Amino acid sequence: MAEKKVAVIGAGLGGLAAAIRLRVMGYKVSVYEKNQEPGGKASEIYDCGFRFDTGPSLVTMPFVLEELFKFAGEKIENFITLKKLDKLCRYFYPDGSVIDAYSDVQKFASEIEKNTTDSAGSVVAYLDYCRTIYNLSGELFLFKSFTEFSSIFNAKAFYTLLNILKLDTHRTMHRANSSFFNDGKTIQLFDRYATYNGSNPFKAPATLNIIQHVEYNMGGYVSSGGIYSIPKALTAVAENKGVEFNFNSEVNGIIRNGNRVTGIRVDGSEKLYDIVVSNSDVKNTYNNLLKDNNSRASKKYDDLEMSTSALVFYWGIKGNYPGLEIHNILFSEDYRKEFSDLFDAKIIPEDPTVYIYISSKFNGSDAPENCENWFVMINAPRNINQNWNYETEKARKHILRKIKNLLSIDVEADIITENILTPEILEKKTSSTGGSIYGISSNTRLAAFLRQRNRSGKYKGLYFTGGSAHPGGGIPLVLLSGKITADLIKKYEMN
Ligand SMILES: Cc1cc2nc3c(=O)[nH]c(=O)nc-3n(C[C@H](O)[C@H](O)[C@H](O)COP(=O)(O)OP(=O)(O)OC[C@H]3O[C@@H](n4cnc5c(N)ncnc54)[C@H](O)[C@@H]3O)c2cc1C
Known part of the structure; x- marks a missing residue:
């Protein structure tokens, strides 16, 4: 019997995990990714000798990733080296105190x-x-x-x-x-x-x-070549196994015959598939790919509160800062107000908590000599068409002031390169609704039950994987999402 054909929409970590597993299970798998490279939120940027991970900076539950390589019959150490951190994070408080969080309890x-x-x-x-x-x-x-x-x-x-x-x-x-x-x-x-x-x-x-x-x-881990080495390795494994990749290929629609999906629309042409796995954001999948804005499944998302997004400055910095660790947090004075700004007022907080991740501290090649690559992030509300130029400028001032006050570093003049990620850019780049990183927020007791299940209850042959579907966002969870999806396909769509 011919192998069943699966189209995976998106080469984010969840899409890559599902693609590898399905190929190993014997399906014929093609991945369509609208960007020119895999990774989605977990991408990388190069600028004037600096390299930056664009999204995740900390790996947890490494056994999930290890199991995926094992499932594919590959040795993880041939691709990536995960390093357990002794110091997970250095916390700086407004009163000047500093606390180091160690992995040794x-x-x-x-x-x-x-x-x-x-x-x-x-x-x-x-x-x-x-x-x-x-x-x-x-x-x-x-x-x-x-x-x-x-x-x-x-x-x-x-x-x-x-x-x-x-x-x-x-x-x-x-x-x-x-x-x-x-x-x-x-x-x-x-x-x-x-x-x-x-x-x-x-x-x-x-x-x-x-x-x-x-x-x-x-434990918390970093990947010695930076986080981007993970999607790069998963893509290599998938290619070795025979997964077909189509980059610069945006899927514009999921085609169906009644309630059974029959394929996808890419670049104006229709391609037939037995099964479609969407690694695209759930709401985007319903509204823009299925054109199903009126169904209960789609409307549900209009009423649910979305998770936060991020505003990130990728700064190539002259100088070395031994007072900073790989991961650092500069806390705000009033945490309750910060979350009320994010979720109620939907504005960049006046006094945001600032996160600084410096991968050049463990991967020297990520910055030129005597320089560091600072990934400086604050939580941001989801995109509802705020004026992001204005918000970014305002946030930049707050962040620089906070760094000066808490770290006694006046870093502005030492910024050699600058790239910026706003919720609007994240939304455009990954099609995540509002640039929300984790789909719906978990601000209610029922949120875990309201998340999109991995097998569509309405459309036969349609599956979801990734941060907006079950079990949620973050590297290990989206990898598990790929596993759950592949297992469900094996159960319900016999090859
Ligand atoms: C700033 C930031 C910091 C983070 N920090 C951490 C961290 O420290 N630790 C951690 O574990 N997690 C972190 N995360 C979360 C983590 O990055 C995500 O949960 C995870 O990478 C999402 O994977 P995903 O499978 O949902 O796919 P996504 O990354 O959302 O990728 C989906 C892919 O699908 C493609 N796509 C969408 N629609 C289409 C279409 N129609 N046609 C073709 N392609 C399409 C997109 O281009 C994209 O490549 C962070 C995220 C961000 C943004």
Whole structure:
């Protein structure tokens, strides 16, 4: 029997993971990517001897990536080297204090005790609580499609149900964190993890404290050649396995016969496929590719709050700054106000928390000698046609002032090269609605259940993978999304 043909729309990490798995399972797979290179949000920029990762800067749950290489029969070390970080992040506070977050829990707990009014014991107890949430919910919510009968009706899911209170769905992250700690600095540090999926810690359920377990108990990693080495490696693996890639190929439509998808439209011509996997944003897929603005599935997204976007300055900087680590956070004074600016007023916060990632600190070739490549990011509201020239100019001033105040560095005159990513540019580049990085936000208790499932309930042969679908955004989750999608195709679309 002929191999079934699959079209994957988009070569983001989720699309690449699904393509590799499906090819290994014996499907004939073609990837269509509108940009000239793979990676989507995880791309790279070169400018005057500097190299920058455009999006992700920290890898968690490396076993997910390792398993993908293993599934493809490849050795990950032939492609990338993941390095576990001893120091995960250096936190700078408005009062001048500095806290280093170590991956060694005891060392980190002592650091918190030394610099705050909280005890080392409270940190250890807190990270145990985060581990419990992961152990209870990970299997059900991250690794499987929880709409499948077999995912819900099994002993593990039953055990989770029995322990549902431990998932802490009824408190917000901030409330839960405030119950473990007294010092505002410790609370702000742990509240920050809501931003890992573009949410608001003052609204998101405490279940999201699972993220801290992933980072502290399991570790944070960098890829020695920079994050872009990951999509580059996955593309090479996919090509070796026989996946066909079409770059500079924007898919303009998904064609269908009634409710069965039959192919895609690219450059004005129709190409027939048995199965279509969309790695494009879910809302974009419904509205622009399926032209299905009126269905319940599509309209749902009009009412749901989207996750945040980002405003990023990629600065090539003259000089070396030993006071900065690979990952650094310069906290805002009023965290609650910052999230209200982002989600309610939908403006760039007056006093944004600033994130600085410097990959040249571990990958020397990312910057010329005596220079550093600064990826300087603040959270931004999704694009609703704000005046981004004005917002960017304003943010640049706030950021430079904050760097001067907290780090005593006047860096402006040493910026040799500058590139900028706004929510509007991110939206154009990756077709993510509003430039939201993680699809819908997790600001409600039900958000995890409202995310687009990987197999379309309405269109036969249509599947979703990537950050706006189940189980969500971030490198490990979109790779898992590709796995869940491929497994569902194997189950429902026999080759
Ligand atoms: C600034 C920033 C910082 C981040 N930091 C981290 C981090 O530290 N750690 C972490 O784990 N994650 C981080 N993330 C999130 C992570 O990058 C994403 O969750 C992940 O890369 C998204 O993968 P995806 O599969 O959803 O695809 P995307 O990256 O969204 O890619 C989708 C691809 O589909 C293509 N496409 C869309 N529509 C079409 C079409 N019609 N035709 C053809 N092609 C199409 C797009 O061009 C794109 O290449 C960050 C993201 C950003 C932007």
